[in-house]
Amino acid sequence: MIVALSGGVGGAKLALGLSRIMPPENLLVVVNTGDDFEHLGLSISPDIDTVAYTLAGLANREVGWGRHDETWSFMETMDALGGETWFRLGDRDIALHVERTRRLKSGENLSSVTADLCRRMGVGPRVLPMTDDPVRTRLLTNQGWLDFQEYFVHQRCEPVVSELQFQGAGAAKAHPDFLAALADASLEAVVICPSNPFISVEPILAIPGVRAALIASKAPIIAVSPIIAGRAVKGPTAKMMTELGLDATAGTVAERYNDLLDGYVIDNADMSEVVSIDARVTLAQTLMTTLEDRESLARIVLDAAAVLRRRELRGLRHRTAQ
Ligand code: GDP
Numbered sequence: 598m599i600v601a602l603s604g605g606v607g608g609a610k611l612a613l614g615l616s617r618i619m620p621p622e623n624l625l626v627v628v629n630t631g632d633d634f635e636h637l638g639l640s641i642s643p644d645i646d647t648v649a650y651t652l653a654g655l656a657n658r659e660v661g662w663g664r665h666d667e668t669w670s671f672m673e674t675m676d677a678l679g680g681e682t683w684f685r686l687g688d689r690d691i692a693l694h695v696e697r698t699r700r701l702k703s704g705e706n707l708s709s710v711t712a713d714l715c716r717r718m719g720v721g722p723r724v725l726p727m728t729d730d731p732v733r734t735r736l737l738t739n740q741g742w743l744d745f746q747e748y749f750v751h752q753r754c755e756p757v758v759s760e761l762q763f764q765g766a767g768a769a770k771a772h773p774d775f776l777a778a779l780a781d782a783s784l785e786a787v788v789i790c791p792s793n794p795f796i797s798v799e800p801i802l803a804i805p806g807v808r809a810a811l812i813a814s815k816a817p818i819i820a821v822s823p824i825i826a827g828r829a830v831k832g833p834t835a836k837m838m839t840e841l842g843l844d845a846t847a848g849t850v851a852e853r854y855n856d857l858l859d860g861y862v863i864d865n866a867d868m869s870e871v872v873s874i875d876a877r878v879t880l881a882q883t884l885m886t887t888l889e890d891r892e893s894l895a896r897i898v899l900d901a902a903a904v905l906r907r908r909e910l911r912g913l914r915h916r917t918a919q
Pocket of ligand 1: 603604605606607608609610644647791792793794796797821822823824825828829830831832834835883884885886
């Protein structure tokens with residue numbers, strides 16, 4: 598079994614690669630829900646949906662959100678009626694939000710709704726929200742505190758970020774199946790996908806007990822850098838790092854995960870950083886453009902995890918905190 602921690606686009610790409618080179622039912626993708634919000638009366642879970650659509654082969658790969666087979670009658674009509682259109686919702690996508698909202702309102706939890714909708718969409722791996730409790734990422738910016746989607750979509754990540762907050766994380770319970778997987782003796786690796794550390798991975802790590810369960814896990818923890826040659830492939834990761842006073846490098850991301858990492862996969866372009874990284878580093882082509890790129894990076898990650906497991910058997914484990 599493999600556990601992958603994921604945000605949206607970058608995480609979903611690697612999760613898809615993993616799902617194609619291993620029995621998909623042995624892959625548990627634990628997804629950030631800090632981006633979730635309520636909009637037009639609907640409960641929207643952007644990262645869960647990106648992962649689910651990607652694994653179901655339904656994702657729109659050009660824009661990185663929504664479905665590829667979309668129509669836009671709802672948005673056009675909303676616009677004509679003077680309604681809110683800054684958060685784009687395609688007609689088919691809306692069906693998912695309406696159904697999720699109805700089921701949440703009837704008392705079902707997010708993980709059970711997600712599992713059922715994923716099954717119906719033909720998703721092989723298990724997609725699990727990090728928690729069934731509400732966690733909401735907020736950002737302190739030069740315009741004050743902003744809700745995540747206000748910053749990310751409405752204001753196109755333009756405000757300057759100085760602080761992040763994961764509202765509700767302190768009281769949230771990590772999903773018990775997530776914690777159980779980390780404690781499972783058959784777990785072969787925890788993969789921290791190339792997702793934004795600040796808004797995708799750290800909300801997961803902020804839930805009480807998650808860091809401790811990762812550290813206690815017998816499986817190697819291996820991350821893939823979302824930064825390639827000082828730049829993010831997509832989104833505000835590098836911009837945010839600069840605004841937070843950090844160098845936008847693969848090494849800085851490794852430092853964010855400090856005591857967790859056994860292995861770290863960085864791009865060939867970042868070879869000069871190897872010496873400064875406190876984990877076993879693998880160099881690879883980490884830009885996932887094609888399906889083959891996703892599969893070969895996934896293979897490199899699982900191979901690196903296998904090496905780490907062998908080292909562990911020989912008492913050479915890297916991670917010191919246990
Ligand atoms: P979001 O929730 O949709 O913003 O998605 P994530 O947090 O999962 O992904 C955003 C991050 O993925 C950014 O930092 C990107 O640099 C990274 N990313 C996207 N595509 C790739 C890729 O092909 N390779 C690598 N290494 N990182 C990628």
